[in-house]
Every structure is written in C-alpha cells, then in structure tokens.
Amino acid sequence: MSSKRMIVEAEHLKVLFLTSVDHPQVKYEAEYLSEKLDLTYLVVPILERKLFLYAFRCLFKNFPMICASLLKLKVPAIPQLLSHVLMSSIILEREKLQGKKYDLIYAHWLYPAGLIGLILSKILNCKVVSVIWGYDIQVIRGVEGYGIRGLNRVIAKTVIEKSDLIITNHKIHKILARHLASPTVHHRILCVPPAIPDISVDARDEFPIELKEKLRSSLDKLTRKNIVLYSPSLRPLYGIREFVKAAQIVNASVKDCIFIVVGDGELKDEVTKFISEHDLEDKVVLVGEVSHESMKVLYKLSTLVCDLAYPGTGTTALEALCFGKPVIGIKSPKTVVTHGVNGFLIKRGDYNSLANHIVTILEDYKLREKISINARKTFEDKFDIRKRINRLLEIFNNVIE
Numbered sequence: 564m565s566s567k568r569m570i571v572e573a574e575h576l577k578v579l580f581l582t583s584v585d586h587p588q589v590k591y592e593a594e595y596l597s598e599k600l601d602l603t604y605l606v607v608p609i610l611e612r613k614l615f616l617y618a619f620r621c622l623f624k625n626f627p628m629i630c631a632s633l634l635k636l637k638v639p640a641i642p643q644l645l646s647h648v649l650m651s652s653i654i655l656e657r658e659k660l661q662g663k664k665y666d667l668i669y670a671h672w673l674y675p676a677g678l679i680g681l682i683l684s685k686i687l688n689c690k691v692v693s694v695i696w697g698y699d700i701q702v703i704r705g706v707e708g709y710g711i712r713g714l715n716r717v718i719a720k721t722v723i724e725k726s727d728l729i730i731t732n733h734k735i736h737k738i739l740a741r742h743l744a745s746p747t748v749h750h751r752i753l754c755v756p757p758a759i760p761d762i763s764v765d766a767r768d769e770f771p772i773e774l775k776e777k778l779r780s781s782l783d784k785l786t787r788k789n790i791v792l793y794s795p796s797l798r799p800l801y802g803i804r805e806f807v808k809a810a811q812i813v814n815a816s817v818k819d820c821i822f823i824v825v826g827d828g829e830l831k832d833e834v835t836k837f838i839s840e841h842d843l844e845d846k847v848v849l850v851g852e853v854s855h856e857s858m859k860v861l862y863k864l865s866t867l868v869c870d871l872a873y874p875g876t877g878t879t880a881l882e883a884l885c886f887g888k889p890v891i892g893i894k895s896p897k898t899v900v901t902h903g904v905n906g907f908l909i910k911r912g913d914y915n916s917l918a919n920h921i922v923t924i925l926e927d928y929k930l931r932e933k934i935s936i937n938a939r940k941t942f943e944d945k946f947d948i949r950k951r952i953n954r955l956l957e958i959f960n961n962v963i964e
Contacts, residue, residue, distance in 0.1 A: 711743075
C-alpha cells in the first residue's frame with residue numbers, strides 16, 4: 564500500500580484512543596494522530612470511592628451489553644475484573660457510546676485501558692490495538708507494587724492474547740510479551756519505538772518568570788555555571804538518592820556546576836535534609852514541578868541530563884536527546900541510552916559511577932561535543948514522532964483490513 568493512499572484512507576478512520584495515564588508521550592501521540600484521523604481521546608476514570616455508586620448505576624443501565632461482551636471475550640473471573648467492568652460502564656454512560664461507530668480502539672497500557680478496550684470492542688464491534696508501556700509487563704526487583712504480579716499477570720496475558728494487535732515501545736517488552744503469551748499470537752506483537760515531537764525548535768534560551776521565581780538566589784550563578792539537570796520525580800523509583808549523593812561527590816572536585824532537581828514526591832523532605840546536612844544549598848536547587856515551557860528552557864541550558872528511573876529511561880531521556888544533551892541513566896533493557904555513544908549507564912545505586920560520568924562530561928569538552936551530536940542524531944533517527952505516526956497509520960489500516 565502506498566504512503567499517499569494510506570494517509571488518505573486514515574483520514575476516514577474513527578479511533579477511540581484509551582489511556583490508563585494522561586502521560587506526556589501519550590498526549591503527544593494523540594495530538595499528532597488527531598491530525599490524520601478522527602480521534603476521540605479518553606483517559607480511563609480512576610475508580611475512587613465517591614464514584615462507586617455512580618459506577619454501579621452505569622453498570623445497571625448497561626448490564627446486558629457488558630454481560631454479552633464478557634461472554635464473547637471469555638475473560639477469567641478474577642477479582643480485578645469488577646473494577647474494569649465498572650470503569651467500562653462509566654465510559655459507556657459518560658461518552659454515550661451506544662450507537663457510535665469506531666473502526667478501532669487504541670488502548671495504552673494493558674490494564675486498565677487494554678482490558679477496558681477489549682470489553683468496549685465487543686459492544687462497539689471494532690478492532691483493538693493495545694500498547695505495552697512498562698509496569699503492565701515488567702517486574703522491578705525490590706520495588707513493591709510495580710509490575711505484573713499475581714492476578715495482574717492474568718489480565719496482561721488476556722489482553723495480549725485477545726487484542727487484534729499488540730505494540731511494544733521497547734524490544735524487551737516484545738520479548739516479555741511473547742514469553743507471557745501463547746506462541747499462536749507471537750506474530751501479532753510488534754515493536755514500534757517511542758517518540759516525541761521536536762520540542763527544541765521553539766525553546767527559549769532565557770529563564771521564564773516561573774523559573775526566575777523558583778531560582779531567585781541561584782539565578783546569577785546559573786549563567787556562569789554548567790547545569791546538571793535531574794527529572795522527573797522525587798520518588799524511590801526514580802533514583803533521586805543516587806543523584807544527590809553523586810552531587811556531593813562532584814561538588815568536591817568541580818566548582819563551576821550547579822544541580823537542578825525538577826519534580827516532587829515523598830522523598831522531598833529526605834532530599835532537602837541531605838542537602839542541608841552536606842552544605843549543598845548553593846549547589847543543589849529543588850524547583851519542584853514546572854511547566855513544560857520551563858522544562859524546555861532547562862533542557863536547552865543544561866550541560867547534561869540525568870534520567871535515573873529504575874525501569875529504564877523514559878520521556879525525560881527522549882526530550883534530552885531531542886536537545887542534543889548527554890543522558891545518564893540506569894542500566895535496564897528498557898533504555899534509549901547507548902553507553903558511551905549518547906550518554907552513560909550506571910548500575911542502580913552506584914552513585915560513585917554516576918559522579919564519575921558527570922565529571923567526565925563536564926570536564927572533557929571534546930567527548931561532550933561528540934556525545935551531544937550523537938544524542939541529537941539518535942533522536943532524529945529513532946524517536947521523532949513523525950516516523951512513529953506514519954508507522955501507526957500503516958498498522959491501523961492493516962488491522963482494519
């Protein structure tokens with residue numbers, strides 16, 4: 564099928580875009596897809612206690628359709644099924660889906676969006692493409708509550724085997740999905756690299772008011788120093804402990820750098836205490852959560868970026884590569900960093916190696932320039948959203964045909 568014909572046909576596709584999380588990469592994808600086809604974007608509702616009564620009312624009104632859908636799917640009767648049924652009922656009622664026609668449901672994360680997508684597909688009589696992101700297929704050693712443990716494995720396996728197609732963003736997820744599912748569906752599992760738009764094109768090179776207010780005492784120093792940037796969260800899963808320990812070591816040997824920490828989380832007090840106890844107030848600056856425009860400025864003005872998420876590098880790394888910035892991440896099968904090429908990788912907990920790599924990048928200008936060129940090239944070759952969108956349109960047409 565020619566690219567021109569594919570795009571023309573795509574304009575007529577009606578797609579229900581479901582996502583478990585209103586994630587930046589997902590929103591980018593929905594925005595760009597909506598330019599090519601008729602798309603309805605829905606974030607799966609969180610089943611809070613205050614919603615239970617309403618959810619059961621929705622289920623009562625849509626009970627025959629929901630039951631028929633479950634019978635067609637032959638979904639295992641597990642406790643988690645009830646919450647998915649209730650969320651499906653809310654979506655049916657709120658969005659008035661009865662009578663609407665969709666060619667495809669495009670669901671991000673195997674649960675809850677994937678399973679809800681399957682339930683709705685039998686009601687709307689359309690195909691389902693589900694996307695694997697991370698927690699829905701991975702298990703992180705030593706991190707409780709993350710990944711497909713217990714009966715969540717049943718949900719993940721069900722969605723993989725019953726979706727018309729599975730897209731994984733990373734090769735390791737394709738391997739894990741094939742390991743979980745029966746061999747008869749392996750041909751329906753494809754890998755399409757994650758992607759973002761080129762956010763560097765309109766990034767400003769001066770601090771906006773938001774950042775000026777957050778950086779007051781450090782603003783003058785920033786113009787004369789290298790910036791080591793950390794993002795996106797002050798939670799155990801994102802390596803903030805390693806970062807501040809490395810900052811202490813780097814500070815002892817490199818005087819012309821400052822560390823900016825973006826994000827919030829339950830470890831904020833612990834991090835603040837560490838900074839105070841080690842006299843790092845002038846070196847490590849916590850700015851909390853900032854707007855995306857401010858984040859783009861920080862990327863542009865930074866020397867290097869740390870994306871230390873234990874499951875593997877994510878949106879932070881993609882955005883840093885877009886700006887041609889070296890990235891330091893945690894060794895993981897799910898990473899966009901190639902060690903020594905566009906950044907460096909460390910073992911989880913190894914803050915000494917993290918410090919050494921930061922010093923190397925800061926002090927070796929030729930190496931930094933080479934890695935920066937490779938970082939931008941990596942983005943252009945692999946992670947530009949235009950390439951992913953074209954591939955998705957091709958996949959959607961093939962699934963529907």
